[in-house]
Amino acid sequence: MTPLDRKLLRDLWRIKGQAAAIGAVIAVGVLLLVMMSGLVTSLDETRRAYYERYRLADVFAPVKRAPQHLLAELSALPSVAAVEGRITGHALIDLPGLDIPLRARVVSLPEFHAPRLNGFYLSAGRAPQSDRNDEILLLKGFAEAHSLQPGDTLDITMNGARHTLRIVGLAQAPEFLYTTAPGELMSDDARYGVIWISMQTLAAAYDLEGAFNEALLSIGRGAQSPAVIHAVDRLLEPYGGFGAYALADHGSNRFISEEIASLRATAAAVPPIFLAVAAFLLYIVIFRMVEAERGQIGLLKAFGYSNLETAAHYFKLILAIAAGGATVGCVLGVLAGRALIDLYLLYFKFPFLIFQLDPGSFIAAFSVSIGAASAGGVTVLRRVFRLTPAAAMQPIAPPHYRPLGNVARSLQSVLDQPSRMVVRRLTRQPGRMAGAAGGIAAGMALSVAMIGIMNGFNQAIDLTFNVIDQSDVSITFNEPLSDTTLANLRSIPGVIAVQPARHVSAVLRHGVQRHLGVISGMTTNARLYRTVDSRMAPVPLQAQGIVLAEALADILKVQVGDLLTLEVREGRRPTLRIPVTGIAQNLLGSPAYMELSALNHALGEPNRISGAYLRVDSAHQNSVYRVLKDMPAVASVSLKQDARTALQTQMDRGAGAMRYIMMAVAGIITFGIVYNAARIAYAERARDLASLRVIGFSRSEAAFVLLGELALVTLAALPLGAVLGYYLSFAVAAGFSTDLYQIPATVQPVGYGAAALAVIAAATLSGWLVKRDLDRTDLVLALKARE
Incomplete structure (x- = not known):
């Protein structure tokens, strides 16, 4: 060991407290970088493997009713690799001891083969037999929330008819990584489930014998999904197509994509802040050390050590602190990543999770931490080069003390x-x-x-x-109903107030910006569900205009007064040109609002509602829930x-x-x-x-x-x-x-x-x-x- 290396060890021991504190700052920055990079890599790789293993579709095409023979035409489209037709719908689950029905989505299973697209992972039990129409698979998360097991029975209401079905297995699926009830953004396993059932049973329940109401398509590598979607919409339009959409717009995939994007953005933005602080602290420490050791620097140079060797000694001190902090940060980042990855098994419903460390994150962690630390020390090391032995061994010139000001003198x-x-x-x-x-x-x-x-x-x-x-309480109907239904709701004992609503799927366009969302029709003087601005003042809904949430306005890059193109995906599917008349403050989702009668007029369906908001007397709430559960037109009830x-x-x-x-x-x-x-x-x-x-x-x-x-x-x-x-x-x-x-x-x-x-x-x-x-x-x- 050279004399300079022994001096380095003595210096590190002398400033061990400061070195540990600076190393801790570097370590937490590296910890966040490694942990978040590992989470991003793990989630992204697990998602890719899960989608590929269980053949998640690239394009989803909902339709009102299309004949089975149309599947052959869809499969003949250019770039289409595989097609599957299925039946989906909404159902209510009646569990003993609950006054309010729980919502579920029902999905058909092919009669004589496994699904070609959108397969499922069987976590318990077995798959339903093709000749048993009363057997179902239940989403694992919902089953665990209610302690349901294979062999139990469920009372389910589909399209107004009640069925008693037997659970034979629990399943998970890539299209239900993140399950949300219609009209909601937050996942809740206890309130929303998924049921797989034979296609024959669903066809009878929804009057779709010989037909399907959703097509799934897989496209070849390198194919452009917009061209495929346009061709699919053209074929399904005569049958009431609601507009095909790509996997990127699928609700479950959007949530996990946003989570990965958020982690990636945080990993890129936050650790540099901590490393910059560490560089600042190292600069101060090294600067003070060089000032205090001027005489030693002069002696080192006088005994023959070159400028480079002397500067390298202090640079090694910087590297030792930075490398030590980076090493600790990498170890802690791996441990924290492994701990947090289990949390994502609860957050997203993966049947497996591939924890992978990105080797690039370790290289980046060391490079960035050492680079930041070096940047803080380079300026100081220049002083080492400028010091000559004679000047360095002379005492430092006394500082020039300015005369104290009047305030300081009066204080003294x-x-x-x-x-x-x-x-x-x-x-x-x-x-x-x-x-x-x-x-x-x-x-x-x-x-x-x-x-x-x-x-x-x-x-x-x-x-x-x-x-x-x-x-x-908010309720949703099976299909848009006459607004005379409001009178029936108001007549329920315990209902204090009712506000009608209509929710319509649409594509909003402004220039090259596009967003697949929902337009909510509301009354002008809405009280139970309101639109407010950043000052919490009501935003008026005008007869000829649309109000956008602030997040949606940012996505579409629009301001008040701009014109939006709305491609409605329901009913007659009109295309509307509507001005933006207001921006609302809404922190969940990206909703758009229109005046209810104006929305119905644009759709050519006056006096229609698809749901309602209710204020209920707490003393009668259970009886209100029981009445709503028995109403055939009600598709869902949400508290x-x-x-x-x-x-x-x-x-x-x-x-x-x-x-x-x-x-x-x-x-x-x-x-x-x-x-x-x-x-x-x-x-x-x-x-x-x-x-x-x-x-x-x-x-x-x-x-x-x-x-x-x-x-x-x-x-x-x-x-x-x-x-x-x-x-x-x-x-x-x-x-x-x-x-x-x-x-x-x-x-x-x-x-x-x-x-x-x-x-x-x-x-x-x-x-x-x-x-x-x-x-x-x-x-x-x-x-x-x-x-």
Whole structure:
């Protein structure tokens, strides 16, 4: 081992506290990078393998009723590799002990062969036999939520008729990775299920003998799905086609794609913030070390060490800290990724999960961390090259102390001696104090931003279920009905208020932008379900116009006054040109709203509704649910409280759960920055503080000189950290938001207070640790010049 390497080890041991704190900052940045890259790779690879293994379709084509012979024409289309026709529908499940019916989707199984497309994974039991029309497969998540097993029976209402069916197996499928009831965005296994049943049974239940109402298509590699979709729509249009759509627009696939995109964006944006902070801290440490070791640098050069060898010694110090932090971060990132991957087995219904580490993430982690650390030290190393032996071994020129200002002089007249020493250092070295305050402010900004995200998730729930949706129950009909149905709903004992609604599937276009969504028809003076702007004021629905949620307006790149093209996918399928008359604040989904009568007029179907919102007397709610369950026209009943609970659960998983990890990381970063500021101040003044002890200062007075400076710098950093945190919260909120849900950047005064308390607590703990070292200082060794 060379003398310089032995000196390197001594230096690392001497600054072990600072090195550990800086390494921790680097480690958490690398942890997030490796963990998120691993999650992205694992989810993406598992999704690809699952889709491929169970032959998920590339194009879905719902239709009202199409004859079986049309499948041959669809299979003859260019680029189409395989075609499967099936029957799907909505059903209600009546479970003992529940007053409200549970919603389900029923899917047909081919009579004499396994599905060519959209297969299923059998997790328990067996598949239904072709000659037994009362046997079904049940979605595993729903079965587990209600403790159902193969051999149990279910009472199911399909198309108004009641059936008793027997469960013979539990299944999972790639098209139901994320299951949501119609009209909802949040998955809830306890409230929505999927049932596979023989095609013969479904054909009889929905009057579709010899026909199908959904076609599944697989297309060849390299084929363009828009061309196939256009050809499919042309063939199905005479039979009531609702418009084919690609896998990218499939609800389940959209959710997992958005989750992967969110993780990828966070992995690209957040770790560099932590690594930049680490580079800043390393710069300060190395800068102070080079300043303190000018004489040693001069001696090294005088004894024949070149500029490159001397600079390499300090560069090795930087690399040792950065590489150590990166190594720890990689190990912790793998462990955290393996722990979180189990969470995604609950979040998405994979029957298996392939955990894969991206080798590129390790290379990127080391490259970025070492690069960031090197960037912080290169500027300092230039000073090493410029120092000549003669100049380096001369004492440093005394700093130029400006005369104190009037304010500082007036303060010194009323302060004791230790306090005056603190004030003089702050006023005569403002650059160093500003750098320390900036570092602490950066740590507080991270805490403020993460507290803002926590508040944003809560605000999303509050806005959705307390401001926008003020109903208790929402119902959906099997098909659009006359608005005279409202009178029947109002006559139910316990129903206080009823608001009609109509939901229509449509493609919204603006220039080259396109979105497959739903237009919701609402009354002008809606009270139970409202449209509000960013100030929570009602957004009026005009007879000739459409109101878009803010997220949808961003997707389509439209503003108030722009014209939208609406391609309606139901009824007569008209194409409409409608101006945008308002932008609504909605944090879940990307809805569009029109005035109900205007929507019905555009569709050529006046006085029609497809659902309603109800406010119910809590004393009669169970009886209301029982009446709704017995109404043949009702396809589904949804309780707002159940939806709220599902949303809260959802936001505590997946990307939502990531906010807790980020909060913990922000706390580590904050402590690391404050502790480094304290350690650097102590390292700079260790000799001065020892001198104070020798001339008669007590331990408390010497500690006050050091910690008083830290306290004032910390207090000065608090307002700056609050401002930086306010703007950083917008960037972090944008990383968490997707097209399916938006998280607002909301920092309330209590959030700033909590972040400030976290910084003060970190400063207090850091001060205690530094004071402990100060009390243990050997005065003789501290006053000696180091060799």
